[in-house]
Amino acid sequence: MSSHALHSLALCTLLLGSCGAEVAPPPRGEVGVAQFTVDGANDGLPDVATSIAQRLGGLGVGTVVPPAAVGPVAAGATTAERVELGDRTGARTLVVGSVKRVGEQIAVDASVLDLDSGQALGPPLAEHAKDAADIPRAVEALAQQIAARILAPPARAEAPPKRKPKSDGDGEPREPIEIEADTLDAQTVSGGRRLQFAGHVNAVQGEVSLQCDGLEAFYPTGASEPDQLVAKGNVHVKQRDRTASCAEAVFYRSEDKLVCTGAPAELTEECNRAEAERITFYLKTEKVEMLRGKVIGRDCGPGETR
Secondary structure, three states, X not given: OOHHHHHHHHHHHHHHOOXXXXXXXXXXXXXXEOEOEEEOXXXXXXXXXXXXXXXXXXXXXXXXXXXHHHOEOOOOOXXXXXXXXXXXXXXXEEXXXXXXXXXXXXXXXXXXXXXXXXXEOOOOEEEEEOXXXXXXHHHHHHHHHHHHHHHOOOOOOOOOOOOOOOOOOOOOOOOOOEEEOOEEEEEEEOOEEEEEEEEEEEEEEOOEEEEEEEEEEEXXXXXXXXXXXXXXXXXXXXXXXXXEEEEEEEEEHHHOEEEEEEEEEEEEEOOEEEEEEEEEEEOOOOEEEEEOOEEEEOOOOOOOOO
């Protein structure tokens, strides 16, 4: 082989590793997961951040850029750092976190940041594992919470919606809905997204709370709040001193209306109880309508007032 050929081969090896080799572009996606910081002894602790990134990929948040590509990022990243990260990965949302031992337990914390504003999407999230063997459960629970935060971010206190003058129509902004559950599954459907919550579901909007076994929330395209909720199984709705129990309830958010159906649906208020085929709550006016129902009086128990 000539000296010129040897020189060319050495140059190719130095620049590319081998002649003709293609350099793969860095991963890009909608959500980035940074490398989690590790505080204290790291004996046998797995790569929690990578596990969370892998799980998020199946929860409907979009393409996820893994920690190996994102690298370490502080929760208080500067504007320049956020811009560089967004340009490099294409991500609009960033997950940062930490892992540390607390006695015998392992604490995993995470925050979800909006890369455009640098603001956190809600308060930090946290899960505790009893030991290393319990980390997969903690990772799953934390990934579910992170996905819910990304898909339905809470309204930010620093940028509240502007109030319109009161009128006979719908002139008041609605309070955000907060939903907690054991598990979450997200799907993209025609016209938006559908989130399915299961296990110990608790939804709260202002003074109204709803508990049930399973809940479907429908989010129109681009919306951060659902326009309809469908609750099934052991449904309990509470507004002030009024409580309803039924098999199924549908909440129409644009109308501030909640419809309970069951066999039968039951309404309790102070010392009175009613049963009906259908009970409709108008949450804004607190009006109640019943279809084919009957009111059953009952005596007040100890400590109750009529």
